[in-house]
Amino acid sequence: MSHLPAPDVTAREFWASERMAADLAPAIAQAERSLGTPWPEARASQFARFWRDGDRKDYEGGVIARQRRLTYAAVAALHTGDERLVDEVVDGVILLCEQSTWCWAAHEHAHGRSGYVVADVTDPCLDLGAGEVAAQLAWVDHLLGPAIDDRAPGVRARIRHETRQRVLRPFTHRRDWWWLGVDRPLMNWSPWIQGNVLAAALALEDDAARRRHIVDLVDEGIAAYWDSLPADGGVDEGYHYWWQGVARALEAQDLLDRARGREPGLPAPSDAGAARAETIRQVVAFPHRMHLGGEWYVGVADSPARPIWTWPWNLVHSWARRVGDDEAARHAASHRGRPEILWDERVTLSRAVLMLSDDEWTALPANTAPPLVGEVWLPETQVALARSRPGSGEGVAVAVKGGHNGENHNHNDVGEVLVALDGVPVVVDAGKPTYRAGTFGEDRYEQWPMRSAWHNVPLVRGVEQAPGTEFAARSMTAGTGSTWAARLDLAGAYPVPGLHAWWREVTLDRAAESVTVRDEWSFDDDPDGGPPTALHWLLAGDVELDAAAGHATVRHAAGRPPAEVRSLRITWDREAVDPALEVREIDDDELAAVWGERLTRLSLTTHEESRAGTSTVRLDAV
CATH class of the missing domain: 2.70.98.70 (Beta-galactosidase; Chain A, domain 5)
Incomplete structure (x- = not known):
């Protein structure tokens, strides 16, 4: 049984609705255009380029394109129930399971240890890329599990095997990953990876004791991340990395509440919980505080002044309502009605599905004016x-x-x-x-x-x-x-x-x-x-x-x-x-x-x- 939110493929009234037909139209069209065409490649020679000439975009671009195609196929299959699209999902899943590594080349530790320019499959590296694949497979399994079992029995067992070997076991068996704050300050990697590990555990770990252990570790890790942030709610990595740090922690906090059987909200009352709750109130305000107008934001560090990707503003809106920040809620609502929020080039399955199933978000009117504070x-x-x-x-x-x-x-x-x-x-x-x-x-x-x-x-x-x-x-x-x-x-x-x-x-x-x-x-x-x-x-x-x-x-x-x-x-x-x-x-x-x-x-x-x-x-x- 999955412990992730959002209804699965059996909820036909939800997924086959007219609203879904409109919201999913770009993804369905793209998924149908892709049917029968070769899947994007992720070749060893592309992976090796990072050490040969410094390029990492060639390999990562292929991996990201492969995952994007799988996301489009998954949401299209949810809406249509078309067996061709379910088969497309199965193909994408198996391609990921047969990919030698889920780690991005820039983060692979085999080169430093052995001089390899390919991955060491006996020693999986748990990085941002590995976490992203594990989470995507978890959401595919959660959303389309019954349909996959009907079309391709055994695929879900393969998903579980690969995710345990590449992500869940490295997370529990090694606690010296630098992104856990070992000999380095915490930064956006920590909630990004741990939130994805949590999603994988909630959907794919069938052993209740092991699942609880992972939930406990992630709970500690996300609490440590909140404690590492400044009380003013600022993010020194800038607006862009707010989405890949703070937003990832907010998403993980939602999943933790679900795993613990709690109502979604701020951390439980206590001295530490009160401080974390106040930190969350402040960080939720950061995006609108950095807004210059239109598409433009204060850009510092590696943060572009005009976002190069779109973001799941329903998350900000939901948390702004919880913390009582009307300005943050208004700023988030100003993005309602922009279709590119769902279907930009880096869309993730989890973020798309959670936005689609957020009733309060979908009920918002378009064209809310942002606050643009003085x-x-x-x-x-x-x-x-x-x-x-x-x-x-x-x-x-x-x-x-x-x-x-x-x-x-x-x-x-x-x-x-x-x-x-x-x-x-x-x-x-x-x-x-x-x-x-x-x-x-x-x-x-x-x-x-x-x-x-x-x-x-x-x-x-x-x-x-x-x-x-x-x-x-x-x-x-x-x-x-x-x-x-x-x-x-x-x-x-x-x-x-x-x-x-x-x-x-x-x-x-x-x-x-x-x-x-x-x-x-x-x-x-x-x-x-x-x-x-x-x-x-x-x-x-x-x-x-x-x-x-x-x-x-x-x-x-x-x-x-x-x-x-x-x-x-x-x-x-x-x-x-x-x-x-x-x-x-x-x-x-x-x-x-x-x-x-x-x-x-x-x-x-x-x-x-x-x-x-x-x-x-x-x-x-x-």
Whole structure:
């Protein structure tokens, strides 16, 4: 008996309904187009590329396409009951069961131990990829088990065997996986993997004692994850990884409640439970607090400013109602009625089915307005945001980031300033490039999107910020006085001898729709004639420089009608700095999906180095 939610294929009134026919139409059409065509491949030579030339996308792309086809076939079979589609599901299941490894190449531990460029099938690695396959097979078994038994007896036994060998036993028999917090801080891997392990155990582990043991371990693991998060609800990995960390933990919490026979809700009352409940209340608010307008969000670390995938907003809506956060619920509801939420390229079977079976979500009207809160200050995460027109995507919004350079998915970006105009980022963080072999290796900070030289922070006497937790902001504050302001000292982020302080103050004049960035620095010594200091600004859109006038204008249309597009004018002291533009052509698919063909860096290089100085840059909507 499965312990997962959502009705199975025998609930014909539910799955064969007219509403399902409409909601599932894109998936059914895709599943029927795929019938009789070759399944996507996942070849050993593709797997080996990670160690040969650094590419991981080729192999992962094939695996993901294979799983996506299985998801479409599964939901199409649920609706139609068509035996051809059930056979398609069986084919997809067996392909996954015969795949040598469910681990993604970038995470396989056989290479480090043996030098292999293929998986060691005798020593399964439990990573994100393995968890995803186990969970998908669990949901296929739960939803279509009776139909599979009718068409292909023995397939469900194969699912159980492979999942026990590759996922459930490695989870219970080895407790030194680094993502459990062994010698490393917890991050998004922990709830992502453990939630998928839990789903697999609830559907596929027939031994009640072993199932209870897994539930107990996951319960401990998810509690540890909640305890690891800051009380302000911030996620240092950014908005994108909120969905693959916090959201995964919320999904796991729902399954834990079901496994324990509890009503869905916050952790049970106790000292620890109360603290976790408050943390959950805060993290549920994080997505709407980072919203700039439309499709755009504050992008920090490896988080793209415009999501490259869509997400299951019903989850946020459900938890927002539980914690009593009307703004978070409104923000989630603003995504209701967008069909791509269900059927983007990375849709998972569990998330699609849970959205389809969420009656309160499906009953919501479309076109709810998001809250677009006036200001946000997360003191532990050290991220602040303010907008000139609270409740509207129009006007100017500014975000400031402090923190340190040892954060999860870190970029060297302490003191970064981001500015959006009418909901569209103009002064930007490049965000997440396509992951390759070196992305998380020793040469991570050789890649331009991660370096501070390509963030909106100073280049101090020719020196960039350094990675590591010790390179951090000092004394950041943010809030409203006569105007909104954020202030922090960046000096600690730079390995520059003699740098005493570098105070950055960012103010927003709401009435004037103007942001002012004032830098004030001091050294313990005189300059030694080395490279000069420069202030960098990474810009999206069309940029025009008027050096003689001391300003540049940036215009980023982002799909708006030309008559509605305003510009951001950046002004500086032309007597103190030399301006220059450098165009960065984008040849990375994931960056291009957000920014298009290019970004432009504006460098304001000081004329003279001194022991102390100031610089003021204004950014005005025009």
